[in-house]
Amino acid sequence: MQSLFNWLDSGYNTINSLISYYRDHEKKMMLWGAGNRGIAFLQMYDPNAVYLSGVYDMYPSKQGTILKTGHHVFAPEEVKCDVIFVLSNGIERFARKYIKEHGRNEKVIDILDIIFGKLPLSKIIQTDDVQLIPVRKEKICGLTIMYYPKEANFSYVKQYAKELDHLVIFDNSPSDNKSFFEKANFPENTEYYWNHGNNIGLGDPINLLAEKLANSDYNWILTFDQDSVLEEDMITGMRKFINSDKCTEDVAVVSPQLVSCEKDVHSIKESVFPFCTHTYFIAQSGMLQRIRTIQAIGGYDKNLFIDSVDTDFVVRCMMHGYQTIRLNDCFLYHQLGDKDEKQININGHIYNTNKYGPLRYYYQYRNALYCKNKFRGSAYEFIWDEVLNVLNNTVSLEERSKDISEMIVQAKQDYSKRVMGKYCGVK
Missing domain, CATH: 3.40.50.720 (NAD(P)-binding Rossmann-like Domain)
Known part of the structure; x- marks a missing residue:
């Protein structure tokens, strides 16, 4: 508390x-x-x-x-x-x-x-109407990180490829999926890169691309999951903001609203939201990040691999004095849902179960312990206290609670030994 x-x-x-x-x-x-x-x-x-x-x-x-x-x-x-x-x-x-x-x-x-x-x-x-005045023209390089993609995932990606100045598809999968890429017939601004079976997680591909673009005329990297579906004009809306006078030099991260269905979009549009909101709750998918900021704060933390990768980055941006913003009129359909997922209400608290397997719980728990210690005593430590509280309360509700509990024990042991990065099994 x-x-x-x-x-x-x-x-x-x-x-x-x-x-x-x-x-x-x-x-x-x-x-x-x-x-x-x-x-x-x-x-x-x-x-x-x-x-x-x-x-x-x-x-x-x-x-x-x-x-x-x-x-x-x-x-x-x-x-x-x-x-x-x-x-x-x-x-x-x-x-x-x-x-x-x-x-x-x-x-x-x-x-x-x-x-x-x-x-x-x-x-x-006093909240005034926001008028965006164009003052620049920024270049965006998209980055879609894949792992065991299906053919349909390439179709999702193709839908927004042409809206970007350039797009890199980075495939962490054990096997090459270039045949899916070629079959989809992407525009010329898109390149596919298979990492030769070496899964390096979420943060490292962004670090590599940021380093590659450091001395180029690109200003921003826009990251996506392989299953992300964009609402019409999402990228247009984000471009309009970063090209405007309202996007000051201290803006490091810009994100859309994450929604699960079209009904959510209509509901938000009809409600009276401010133009933008400052928040730490920004997912990697749909995150527009300024390239020079990535380098200024030391890049993404290699210790995390997956889970808390995005939140850790956003929090460090804020701690360095940068703004992290959610645009309330831009939307991305994220994590469309698992047919086995269940919501359980206990005393007014909603717990999502059957959404993640034991390995994902391992990463969530271990990385939350790591980030809690990393930001101990700061105004941001509470974020991971809440994550740990939810995980502890959800485990017993899971159908695979025994397997998950065992992986959480492993997560605690690995964290105590400072074993981070990609999970390599019990040693």
């Missing part, structure tokens, strides 16, 4: 001033979400239930209860307010959708955006 307080404390002056501003203007404030983040927020910023009028929560088991801080928990339809604070991307999306669908006009403020964007009070209170 201490790491969560460290994160919340990093934005203390601004958040405290924000609450005081709305209190002085007699605005009714509510928090959405009575989970760990919400409780920590209240303990730090309103420990005696003086400023906020309560907490919204969608789960009946929490509604009608009183938190230790003295705040009452309500169903959203019970009480209206002027300002709603949210503490996660998921809750922000849900809250904005709820407000739109129910004809309400509360202002939603994302605490993550304030902290990670180091936003001044004036920018939080």
